[in-house]
Amino acid sequence: MFFTLEGIDGSGKTTASKIVVDRLTAEGYDVILTREPGGDRIAEQLRKFILSTENPEITSGTESLLYIAARKQHVDTKIAPAVAAGKIVICDRFMDSTTAYQGYGRNQDVNKIDSIQSLVLEANMPIKTFFFDIAPNKVVSRLNNRGNLDRLELEGLQFQERVYKGYLALVKKYSSRFVVINADQDQESVANNLYNELVKVLKK
Template sequence: MFFTLEGIDGSGKTTASKIVVERLKKEGHDIILTREPGGDHIAEQLRKFILSTDNSDIRPWTETMLYIAARKQHVDTMISPAIKSGKIVICDRFMDSTTSYQGYGRKLDVDKIDKIQELLLEDNMPTKTFFFDIAPDKVVSRVNNRGELDRLEQEGLAFQEKVYKGYKELVRKYPNRFVTINADQVQEKVAEDLYKEITKVLK
């Protein structure tokens, strides 16, 4: 099983996933929680480069291809081997982040991005994708309270609104893969809803 978590910055998916994974592990599930960009040491180095505020002049397509390169490394070294060995993999962000942030957020060709990703990821597609749905204007304070923001977090509300619209379009386009989680709730309820949706699939 391969589950991915998606949503705008500050949507609460990272916190909820940690709570849920800990609970599933206690129930005896063999499960791995990972993130993107990142996962293995090479992809983590690419993460630092991509998100560094020193690289504010990076071009949109360069940014996009670096994200996809990090994803390919992550899939080949961690995600695919784990799935083949029978583990459950939960990944905090995956291919839909690139489609939403770079495709819709940067106004790049979404179809072209999807074709590149499909070519490189092959059959390593998520079983289910959980979209943490909360309006961008409701998470501005959450993000700003993190302290030092990375390059993408500094993009501001207008950018996040474009990304959010991109996610909503993906949910509409792929209704069988996406499950929407109401992220405009207290943290414990968001985690509980995610747990219930994941266990539905596992059963």
């Protein structure tokens, strides 16, 4: 089974996913937690390049293609083999991030981006995507407290608002795949919500 987690920067999905995966593993589930961009050696190198603040001249189109290239590597070497082996794969960000960030956030042609993604991903689609829903203005302080922000995290509130609107559009368009998690809560509550929604699918 393949699940993905989505949300704007600072939404809490990374923290919640680690808590939930530890819990599922303790209960005997064979779970792999991975992330994007990244997930394998080559994709992690692309991640460093894409997100580095030393590369501000990367164009929006190049940025999109680099993310998709990193995803192709990740799917081929890690996600697809793990799913084929019967493991549960939970990925922190996937294709919807590219649509939301590079499509809506960067004001690029969403249909064109999704067409390229569909060619690359083929049948490797998540069965459920959990969207961590929290308004952009509520995560500003979380990001500021992080320090060492990457190139996209430094884009500011207006960029995050465009990304957020993109996610809402995706949730509406793919309502059967998306599950909305209220991320405007404490970490324990958010993690419990994610766990409960995951287990519903696992026990079907």
